[in-house]
Amino acid sequence: MGCxxxxxxxxxxxxxxxxxxxxxxxxxxxxxxxSAILSKLFYWQIVKRKFLLALAVNQQTxxxxxxxxxxxxxxxxxxxxxxxxxxxxxxxxxxxxxISTAELESLVKPxxxxxxxxxxxxxxxxxxxxxxxxxxxAETKNNIENLKIEGLGFEENTIRYYPEASMxxxxxxxxxxxxxxxxxxxxxxxxxxxxEIKGKFGSRTFEQDALGRPVALSEELVEKPIAxxxxxxxxxxxxxxxxxxxxxEGIEKYSALSGTVIVMNPGSGAIxxxxxxxxxxxxxxxxxxxxxxxxxxxxxxxxxxxxxxxIVMASALDSGTVNLNDTCTICYGPRTIGEYTIKxxxxxxxxxxxxxxxxxxxxxxxxxxxAEKLGKEKMYDYLKNFGFGQITGIDLQGEVSxxxxxxxxxxxxxxxxxxFGQGIAVTPIQFLTAVSAIANKGELYExxxxxxxxxxxxxxxxSPVKKKRVISEQTAKILTQMMVEAVDRGESKWxxxxxYKIAGKTGTAQIPIAGHYDPQKTVASFVGxxxxxxxxxxxxxxLNEPKSSPWGSETAAPLWFDIAKxxxxxxxVSPG
Amino acid sequence: xxxxxxxxxxxxxxxxxxxxxxxxxxxxxxxxxxxxIKEVExxxxxxEIDIASFSSCHKISEKSLEAVYGLxxxxxNNFSVALKR
Numbered sequence: 001m002g003c004x005x006x007x008x009x010x011x012x013x014x015x016x017x018x019x020x021x022x023x024x025x026x027x028x029x030x031x032x033x034x035s036a037i038l039s040k041l042f043y044w045q046i047v048k049r050k051f052l053l054a055l056a057v058n059q060q061t062x063x064x065x066x067x068x069x070x071x072x073x074x075x076x077x078x079x080x081x082x083x084x085x086x087x088x089x090x091x092x093x094x095x096x097x098x099i100s101t102a103e104l105e106s107l108v109k110p111x112x113x114x115x116x117x118x119x120x121x122x123x124x125x126x127x128x129x130x131x132x133x134x135x136x137x138a139e140t141k142n143n144i145e146n147l148k149i150e151g152l153g154f155e156e157n158t159i160r161y162y163p164e165a166s167m168x169x170x171x172x173x174x175x176x177x178x179x180x181x182x183x184x185x186x187x188x189x190x191x192x193x194x195x196e197i198k199g200k201f202g203s204r205t206f207e208q209d210a211l212g213r214p215v216a217l218s219e220e221l222v223e224k225p226i227a228x229x230x231x232x233x234x235x236x237x238x239x240x241x242x243x244x245x246x247x248x249e250g251i252e253k254y255s256a257l258s259g260t261v262i263v264m265n266p267g268s269g270a271i272x273x274x275x276x277x278x279x280x281x282x283x284x285x286x287x288x289x290x291x292x293x294x295x296x297x298x299x300x301x302x303x304x305x306x307x308x309x310x311i312v313m314a315s316a317l318d319s320g321t322v323n324l325n326d327t328c329t330i331c332y333g334p335r336t337i338g339e340y341t342i343k344x345x346x347x348x349x350x351x352x353x354x355x356x357x358x359x360x361x362x363x364x365x366x367x368x369x370x371a372e373k374l375g376k377e378k379m380y381d382y383l384k385n386f387g388f389g390q391i392t393g394i395d396l397q398g399e400v401s402x403x404x405x406x407x408x409x410x411x412x413x414x415x416x417x418x419x420f421g422q423g424i425a426v427t428p429i430q431f432l433t434a435v436s437a438i439a440n441k442g443e444l445y446e447x448x449x450x451x452x453x454x455x456x457x458x459x460x461x462x463s464p465v466k467k468k469r470v471i472s473e474q475t476a477k478i479l480t481q482m483m484v485e486a487v488d489r490g491e492s493k494w495x496x497x498x499x500y501k502i503a504g505k506t507g508t509a510q511i512p513i514a515g516h517y518d519p520q521k522t523v524a525s526f527v528g529x530x531x532x533x534x535x536x537x538x539x540x541x542x543l544n545e546p547k548s549s550p551w552g553s554e555t556a557a558p559l560w561f562d563i564a565k566x567x568x569x570x571x572x573v574s575p576g
Numbered sequence: 577x578x579x580x581x582x583x584x585x586x587x588x589x590x591x592x593x594x595x596x597x598x599x600x601x602x603x604x605x606x607x608x609x610x611x612x613i614k615e616v617e618x619x620x621x622x623x624e625i626d627i628a629s630f631s632s633c634h635k636i637s638e639k640s641l642e643a644v645y646g647l648x649x650x651x652x653n654n655f656s657v658a659l660k661r
């Protein structure tokens with residue numbers, strides 16, 4: 001019995017031991033499982049919190065962008081050059097359409113005149129949205145709505161409206177779309193001031209159910225869009241209109257390929273008018289050759305020819321390497337430099353010419369004399385100071401600057417040809433800005449198109465930017481008088497309006513083609529300012545490849561004087 | 577006592593009715609105001625476009641050309657009549 005008892009005790013002990021082991025095992029198992037769950041929860045709730053929250057918000061909410069109203073652009077007289085107007089996209093919901101594609105087309109197409117009526121897609125009842133036509137006016141929208149066709153809808157957006165049609169297209173630029181199909185400005189002012197004009201897009205966010213339908217009682221989060229700022233320009237609208245009109249007529253009259261006119265206030269750098277042809281219509285830019293989008297005034301370089309003589313002459317006079325009373329000692333005939341022979345444009349030579357006569361006769365040999373006196377080093381320094389080889393900083397998108405040959409690369413022939421504006425490239429705006437320094441008593445201002453940026457709450461006036469003094473006041477005065485003589489006694493004197501004191505210079509530059517100059521293809525130019533003693537404007541006229549005459553004095557100069565007469569009339573400037 | 581409680585409850589319900597209906601009508605008038613503002617803004621935009629279109633240099637030039645053409649047509653008619661006389 002005692003033995004049985006002890007066996008039972010041993011068994012009980014064994015059982016107890018086994019139970020304890022099982023309990024221990026279970027405790028360890030539960031502890032491990034609990035820790036695993038806890039660590040996983042920690043991972044999801046703490047480590048991955050942000051990611052999951054974003055995922056949940058993304059699943060539960062839907063957000064729509066609310067477009068902001070793009071800023072308007074006004075000319076100097078506060079007339080709108082660019083406005084916004086509502087435009088509509090017509091779409092069909094094929095799942096709701098009750099009529100056939102043919103019927104739909106016969107009803108809608110006569111009103112919209114265009115559109116995409118793809119029978120296969122419009123018959124697909126699983127489709128909910130199919131665009132039929134865009135950029136429709138409010139009137140067209142009303143006409144379509146009156147048809148009461150079930151399954152048609154409209155999406156409203158805004159497009160740019162140009163009251164002056166294609167006027168100032170190069171200056172304004174246009175509004176296209178970016179990679180997210182949001183409006184974005186390209187070229188000109190729209191491109192340069194895109195950040196200011198576009199404003200800030202708003203958004204509307206609300207909760208959605210599993211099928212993507214808005215939850216009725218959910219909280220809606222609305223971030224209101226902020227309208228873009230408006231621009232007030234220095235552009236004189238009537239002058240811009242007249243400049244464009246005259247330029248068009250001039251290109252036609254002289255059978256030129258293209259042309260550019262820029263009018264600037266030399267005292268502030270304000271751009272009063274800027275036009276180039278051929279141009280494009282900013283409202284239908286997508287129908288134009290992309291090459292036309294570039295503004296030739298700031299994006300195209302050309303060899304300036306004889307108009308460049310005023311810059312070289314100003315540099316030589318200012319440096320003191322020549323004096324007004326000097327006479328040319330090499331002007332008796334052609335000048336040979338290495339293997340090149342430099343002649344005058346009409347092969348007439350004026351020995352012992354004064355510096356003024358060199359400009360009056362537009363004497364290439366005389367300019368070689370001046371440049372040789374100036375020297376390569378000083379020539380380079382003055383050209384740099386006048387702003388060549390660097391962008392002017394005008395507030396338009398797309399400005400380029402042709403490089404200026406580095407100081408060590410100037411050979412004798414480069415110095416000689418640069419003295420009369422060949423072998424050196426500039427943009428029209430660079431050149432006009434440099435000449436404006438002569439008109440402005442030697443002080444150079446940055447060219448500016450925008451006068452003020454404003455909206456309902458703030459106004460930011462853009463002050464004129466004086467860059468530097470490039471020549472002395474005395475040099476500017478001497479050069480102005482020389483340019484007055486060049487107009488009064490030069491080749492273009494026949495076209496000059498009587499009674500006005502105008503300082504100017506003609507230029508005819510041959511166009512380099514495949515390593516040589518084509519004498520039949522020229523860029524004819526005229527640069528000048530008036531009234532010479534107290535200039536209200538400085539203007540550059542440039543015609544590319546005029547056919548009626550290759551000379552600047554017979555094409556660009558008369559066009560310059562015609563526009564100048566318009567400016568005098570607009571500004572009430574009387575002769576005398 | 578019970579009557580008093582019922583009375584107070586009724587007063588409470590009536591007050592809630594009045595305030596909630598006021599709130600609803602206030603909301604409605606706000607939304608109609610917003611709609612009206614949008615309408616006026618659209619009208620202003622339309623007017624601005626019309627005024628700018630009619631007073632643009634482009635349009636004035638077109639109109640003046642038409643007027644000059646009209647005048648020249650009139651004068652040439654008179655001139656031909658005068659010649660016949």
